Amino acid sequence: MEVESYMGRIVAIDASMALYQFLIAIRAQGGEGTAAAVLTNAEGEQTSHIQGMFNRTIRLLSAGIKPVYVFDGKPPNMKGGELAKRQAKRAEAQKKLEEARAKGDIEAIEKHEGALVKVSKKDAEDVKVLLRAMGVPVVEAPCEAEAQCAELVRGGKAYAAGTEDMDVLTFAATRQLRKLTFSSSKKADQRIVEINHARLLNDIGLTNDQFVDLCILCGCDYTNRIDKVGPKTALKLIKQHGSIEAILKSMSTSPKEYDRVPDEWLDADTRSKRKAKRRAQALARLTNTENRVPLETTKPKEDNNAHHQDIDNKQQQDKNKIQPLAFAATTNEIPAFAPTTQSVNTSTAEATFAATTNEIPAFAPTTQSVNISTEIEATSAPTTTEIVQQPLMTEATENIIPMEVDEDEFIPVKTAELKESESTEIELEEQNDEDESKHVPEYIGARKLFKEHEIIPAKDIQLKWTKPDEAALRAFLIDKMGFAAERVDGAIKKLITAQGSLKQQRMDSFFKVLPKKVDGNVNKRPPPPASKKPAAAKKKKTR
DNA sequence: ACTCTGTCTCAAGACGAC
DNA sequence: CTAATTGAGACAGAGT
DNA sequence: GTCGTCC
Numbered sequence: 001m002e003v004e005s006y007m008g009r010i011v012a013i014d015a016s017m018a019l020y021q022f023l024i025a026i027r028a029q030g031g032e033g034t035a036a037a038v039l040t041n042a043e044g045e046q047t048s049h050i051q052g053m054f055n056r057t058i059r060l061l062s063a064g065i066k067p068v069y070v071f072d073g074k075p076p077n078m079k080g081g082e083l084a085k086r087q088a089k090r091a092e093a094q095k096k097l098e099e100a101r102a103k104g105d106i107e108a109i110e111k112h113e114g115a116l117v118k119v120s121k122k123d124a125e126d127v128k129v130l131l132r133a134m135g136v137p138v139v140e141a142p143c144e145a146e147a148q149c150a151e152l153v154r155g156g157k158a159y160a161a162g163t164e165d166m167d168v169l170t171f172a173a174t175r176q177l178r179k180l181t182f183s184s185s186k187k188a189d190q191r192i193v194e195i196n197h198a199r200l201l202n203d204i205g206l207t208n209d210q211f212v213d214l215c216i217l218c219g220c221d222y223t224n225r226i227d228k229v230g231p232k233t234a235l236k237l238i239k240q241h242g243s244i245e246a247i248l249k250s251m252s253t254s255p256k257e258y259d260r261v262p263d264e265w266l267d268a269d270t271r272s273k274r275k276a277k278r279r280a281q282a283l284a285r286l287t288n289t290e291n292r293v294p295l296e297t298t299k300p301k302e303d304n305n306a307h308h309q310d311i312d313n314k315q316q317q318d319k320n321k322i323q324p325l326a327f328a329a330t331t332n333e334i335p336a337f338a339p340t341t342q343s344v345n346t347s348t349a350e351a352t353f354a355a356t357t358n359e360i361p362a363f364a365p366t367t368q369s370v371n372i373s374t375e376i377e378a379t380s381a382p383t384t385t386e387i388v389q390q391p392l393m394t395e396a397t398e399n400i401i402p403m404e405v406d407e408d409e410f411i412p413v414k415t416a417e418l419k420e421s422e423s424t425e426i427e428l429e430e431q432n433d434e435d436e437s438k439h440v441p442e443y444i445g446a447r448k449l450f451k452e453h454e455i456i457p458a459k460d461i462q463l464k465w466t467k468p469d470e471a472a473l474r475a476f477l478i479d480k481m482g483f484a485a486e487r488v489d490g491a492i493k494k495l496i497t498a499q500g501s502l503k504q505q506r507m508d509s510f511f512k513v514l515p516k517k518v519d520g521n522v523n524k525r526p527p528p529p530a531s532k533k534p535a536a537a538k539k540k541k542t543r
Numbered sequence: 544a545c546t547c548t549g550t551c552t553c554a555a556g557a558c559g560a561c
Numbered sequence: 562c563t564a565a566t567t568g569a570g571a572c573a574g575a576g577t
Numbered sequence: 578g579t580c581g582t583c584c
Contacts (some may be wrong), residue, residue, distance in 0.1 A: 021566090021567090025555050025556050025557095039584060042584085048584080086565075114555090121564095164567065481584075487558090488583075547574105551571085552570085554568095555566100
């Protein structure tokens with residue numbers, strides 16, 4: 001769509017997301033031997049986000065679009081499992097950044113700084129001050145901003161949610177606008193993309209409930225996923241069975257498939273049964289060495305092997321330790337750091353054989369190691385990095401051993417090691433046993449978050465665009481943030497003009513009764529003028 | 544040959560003078 | 562503890 | 578359109 005189509009429309013925007021992007025994108029070019037950095041005022045406070053928000057808002061208003069900015073509240077409870085991963089990642093970036101600084105590696109510094117960008121509470125507060133002075137409404141969401149944006153649209157307070165994040169559709173926003181930054185517009189791929197929720201559901205032939213399930217299957221922020229189920233398969237399964245429950249039930253008839261369902265998705269009962277079974281298998285492995293015999297030897301092709309080596313080496317250099325380990329576990333390849341690297345090329349088949357045999361009961365060679373690591377990550381507390389690395393390290397090392405050690409002396413050694421790692425794992429599981437009985441399958445929690453997210457009802461929100469407070473703006477931007485007075489004055493002039501012309505209503509509101517649109521009436525006929533095919537409306541998220 | 548998933552890497556604003 | 566990403570595109574590998 | 582600059 002062209003910008004002009006949205007003249008007079010109210011658009012709800014996730015402010016935190018926007019601020020984050022400004023902080024990443026708006027940087028002063030580093031001089032000689034200096035990394036690019038965010039803009040700051042004399043006190044060293046970040047100002048990039050102020051600059052970005054100020055400009056963009058004026059731009060939107062000038063185009064006749066009325067923005068309402070929605071700020072995040074408290075994060076939802078559920079992100080617990082994911083949280084640990086993110087913390088680990090962040091800590092890693094922090095470390096790398098310091099290393100890069102020590103070495104004076106500009107490129108690396110910039111890269112890792114980008115990964116550490118954050119929007120602090122203060123940054124958000126500053127922007128709220130700015131927006132209020134501009135006469136633009138601000139909404140403080142109790143929880144996730146995307147959910148609140150969706151509510152504003154559903155409740156008719158806004159025409160659409162303006163965000164790149166597909167989650168708003170899962171939150172059932174009536175409409176989403178993407179690429180709202182019509183910068184030097186008119187180019188085909190610069191045009192605003194409108195996605196209509198009802199039409200989307202109609203096109204893919206799902207109810208909203210099913211659509212939510214589909215999004216969960218494809219992978220949302222709140223849950224693990226079923227291995228080997230991506231967008232296509234998920235859609236197929238939902239169409240076939242109608243709900244996640246029905247899909248799980250159907251999968252449960254095939255042990256191989258059911259094994260892919262993450263523990264967290266099972267109800268307490270099934271879950272503890274599965275764990276008991278795992279424990280039994282672990283014990284059996286320890287006591288009965290004959291179990292190690294059967295397997296399928298998947299021979300890697302020579303050239304593939306070379307390729308993986310290459311990747312491993314690279315990862316070892318510039319990635320954290322968890323990743324190469326996980327990689328190795330998944331593929332049964334030998335990690336590059338392994339002491340026995342030399343023998344890899346000559347006896348790949350043997351190595352693979354050994355790795356597979358030691359580890360895993362014949363039915364699912366690759367998934368189990370993955371499951372184990374997920375499990376540990378999910379159950380471990382603050383000290384994630386340590387806990388995760390230990391067992392994986394033991395595992396990986398142990399995979400190597402058989403190549404060099406004689407069977408006879410190998411068995412006792414290996415048993416001892418195994419015992420150690422197994423016990424760690426079991427211990428971790430047991431820590432969780434008290435929660436076990438009240439465990440609710442993860443996908444149900446996610447569903448609840450999408451459908452009953454904490455929000456302020458749209459009817460309780462009044463949005464007003466008022467004349468800017470010129471004095472307040474000058475005080476804030478010039479005196480506090482150190483912006484150039486001349487520029488600010490010029491911008492304020494634009495702002496006043498834009499705000500003034502907002503008073504004019506949309507043309508069609510003079511002769512049409514429906515004010516905001518053909519709402520949520522599911523599958524009512526799609527409005528004629530809508531964008532081309534919302535084929536781009538595939539939900540995808542992999543984290 | 545084709546389809547799908549999983550993984551990795553990357554980029555992420557806007558103004559205004561020219 | 563305060564912080565937080567996201568999506569797209571390219572590509573390899575598994576499965577059919 | 579590109580490019581340097583915004584703080």
